[in-house]
């Protein structure tokens with residue numbers, strides 16, 4: 001039971017990150033290498049807010065907005081001028097963001113790792129079907145599922161979602177309907193950055209908060225996005241759960257095979273179904 | 286004063302000059318056609334009118350105002366609608382959403398969802414169908430409906446009848462006439478004279494990126510041989 005809980009919580013945490021990455025890719029056709037850095041920034045913000053105010057919940061609320069503002073700035077100031085150029089420039093630029101954010105974090109918080117505890121509400125484990133399960137993991141599952149449901153609702157039912165889906169497919173056509181696509185790009189980049197930071201806050205009580213944390217998670221995130229199908233939210237959910245469960249089961253039953261299994265999944269996808277296991281043609285969600 | 290005036294426009298794809306010194310007008314409420322063979326430059330000119338292609342030289346005027354530097358979204362809000370070749374229906378949106386997206390920032394006016402469904406009842410029956418699961422005729426109706434929902438003063442139609450069965454072409458011609466009767470000017474792109482002769486008051490003939498001839502539909506009939514030669518393959 002606790003393996004399933006760990007797998008699901010890892011999966012939903014990965015989803016928060018992969019969703020942002022894939023939304024940004026769908027709209028901007030840019031793979032944002034700095035996504036992991038925004039996740040790390042979210043965790044450090046959570047740490048800082050917990051230190052100063054004692055409230056984890058305030059961190060959960062504030063950090064995403066902060067990261068969204070930074071994301072909006074990155075898109076407007078740096079990415080926008082290079083859309084017309086070769087893709088390499090955009091990749092290099094997002095790589096540059098990593099260096100800037102990492103350096104800023106180092107200057108601000110130093111090299112020593114930080115830690116925060118889960119909110120008091122989740123300090124006691126509960127017993128489910130005879131096994132002890134950390135309540136914070138259950139919170140992650142519930143919260144992640146809530147965000148996933150919200151995202152689906154936003155994408156499938158709201159006007160914003162409709163415009164994002166249309167603009168991900170044919171931005172020029174959307175422009176000719178009077179809609180400013182450059183604003184949508186900024187919005188989507190900011191939104192994805194906010195999701196990354198949200199993931200960082202949620203992960204903060206589970207891991208040491210340190211400079212390298214963005215890097216290790218972004219690799220898993222790329223794998224999720226490739227397995228799910230680039231630019232595809234439904235795929236991101238399923239891919240994230242698949243990777244989360246693979247990892248949790250692997251750690252329990254075959255710890256030295258975990259990385260191997262993950263990469264087998266990745267390679268099998270690329271060979272057998274390069275458009276992603278869960279992609280449906282032409283769909284953003 | 287003309288509704289749309291393109292004056293001495295040059296348009297490039299990268300370094301390749303594709304349109305040469307193009308001048309073209311559309312009057313308020315008029316149907317004008319732009320005729321030319323494959324690769325003549327028709328779609329490029331339409332994209333230059335809606336702002337998807339920049340003008341290297343020349344001017345675009347709308348309602349007497351210089352709008353040369355404006356982006357497509359701004360031109361749309363002034364009242365130019367674009368119904369592209371290949372329809373460009375949003376695959377990730379269903380029929381209803383493909384129409385509603387035009388109302389997000391579109392101008393308000395006489396055209397609303399209900400009227401589009403009345404004009405094209407077939408679309409209402411297929412409301413929930415994904416955009417990429419429609420027949421060619423349905424896609425074309427949807428593209429026209431989407432354009433109309435921005436409540437344009439000028440509707441750009443790029444080869445609307447291409448690849449459609451004759452009966453559906455008839456419906457579409459009737460729809461164009463009805464739309465025009467409401468005061469919407471139409472610039473109709475075609476590769477042949479069939480529909481232009483039925484609908485348009487004035488004609489432009491384009492080849493090799495240059496306007497080769499323009500005049501009233503009556504004058505075209507007098508020069509029909511010369512013009513057929515310009516547009517035949």
Ligand SMILES: Nc1ncnc2c1ncn2[C@@H]1O[C@H](COP(=O)(O)OP(=O)(O)OP(=O)(O)O)[C@@H](O)[C@H]1O
Pocket residue numbers: 298301303321322323324325326327328329330370476
């Ligand atoms: N994206 C592009 N890049 C470079 N050249 C292009 C591009 N699109 C069109 N061209 C060239 O510009 C010229 C005009 O093309 P355009 O599409 O405007 O012709 P058209 O009259 O619309 O033809 P058709 O009837 O086939 O639609 C052609 O020689 C074409 O090869």
Ligand SMILES: [Mg+2]
Pocket residue numbers: 327328329370443
């Ligand atoms: Mg064309």
